[in-house]
Amino acid sequence: MASTAISLSLPTFPSSSSTVKAKPSIFSHPHLFIAKNVPSSSLFSSSTKITKQIRTAFKIKCSSASFSNTLPSALLFDCDGVLVDTEKDGHRVSFNDTFNEKELGVTWGVDLYGELLKIGGGKERMTAYFNKTGWPDKAPKSEEERKAFIASLHKRKTELFMALIENRLLPLRPGVAKLIDQALGEGVKVAVCSTSNEKAVSAVVSCLLGPERAEKIQIFAGDVVPRKKPDPAIYTLAANTLGVEPSSCVVVEDSAIGLAAAKAAGMTCIVTKSGYTADEDFLNADAVFDCIGDPPEERFDLAFCGSLLEKQYVS
Template sequence: MFKAVIFDMDGVIIDSEPVHLKLEYEIYDELGIDVTREEHSTFVGTTSHYMWDTLKKKYKLSQDLDYLVNHAREKYFNHLTSEECEVALVEGVRDFIRKLHERGTKLAIASSSPLNVIEAVVKIFKLEEYFEVLVTGDMVRKSKPEPDIFIYAAEKLGVSPNECIVVEDSHNGVRAAKKAGMKCIGYKNISSGNQDISMADLVVEAFSEVDADRLFK
């Protein structure tokens, strides 16, 4: 019996990947590195520490890892909280979240984004009443595609992994959910790039395709 749904945030709750792409390529230009779109897409769903550690080693960047991570995070947070913010809710996701909440489902966000970004998104889009747990990749040892973040979210919710459904849009996120022993809904967001989410238990192109009541039968 499923008791909880754990949502990824970027690309699932908010359509933020195009903004991430734009801002991160501005940083790549600053650093003078040529990162292909294909390579960039492999980092979707991972933590900024994982991404910048990988890029620092590959491109032999002289900048300190903490500087790279903090610079990228500050750049995105400043955009997110500005009047010029281009990030919007994914179509249909609010109704889906509301229906789950109304039926008494425990809800969590488990995102590789830092906590201040998760909290800002929840506040900006008025989602505070729905989520009882907010988990960031900074709280666990290993980034997606390892299962740490989802196992930790389940612990915080007080449920077993086999009582959870994860909603993800990235290859790394779906892999993490399955490694955690959880069922997974793969949301095919074209803004997230060509992500292989075929290993999800259910793949949808719109949240209107998901019947919240039937999930728990």
């Protein structure tokens, strides 16, 4: 089957604006972040006038020296697109290899897969696609048998994806290991919260971050919650399990559905854009960067994460 452009509608979830409305609205360029509507008394000279009708932004170098010692209680990472830019050359390739092995006549092109990523979860993604475009001839007819069919495809896809990770064919994104080491060194709890299969996420964490880090990182993934992102369930579960308040957590996401999940859970969220998500709407994010970054190309660090919790900048 040729790649087909499809339009997918997503459920909406209640806004958490009541819990995060005092959070900053910060957007970034490499090495910089922009604070919007910051009171003139604290950051501008007396000659500068700011009115409610004019939104004035200015750039401040992002250095930890500017911030106090407040730290998050927990740092929560999405996996795909955040720890590793896996989607185009990892998950998509593994899906296509699985479809080819099963002789389904299905290929997901780069653009099509970008649309499918608006649906959280691989099994859900395949089901939505087949419901929209038609099920393969080799697929069973009953709903229950189709669930088992999808589960078998996903199991094989996960095996192929894990082989890519175990062979280290997909590298960590810049700054990931650095930020995790800073958090663990300061006693900040670290977890990975993903819609992907738990085995695949565990492989990323153990193979690419190493066993010493992996044993200190809790994983919440796959079907551990009944509803996947943009539903906040996985982030709520992580906070409850770790014994921390959602308002003290900082999430690192790369997608609009991940951002929606984090904000609906009442958490601060930093977006590090990935290949598929660069053009998505991140207006509700507390900060947006192209990556975390390693020195000397560092975009932000743990101190910056803590500063977002202090509500130093008012939008």
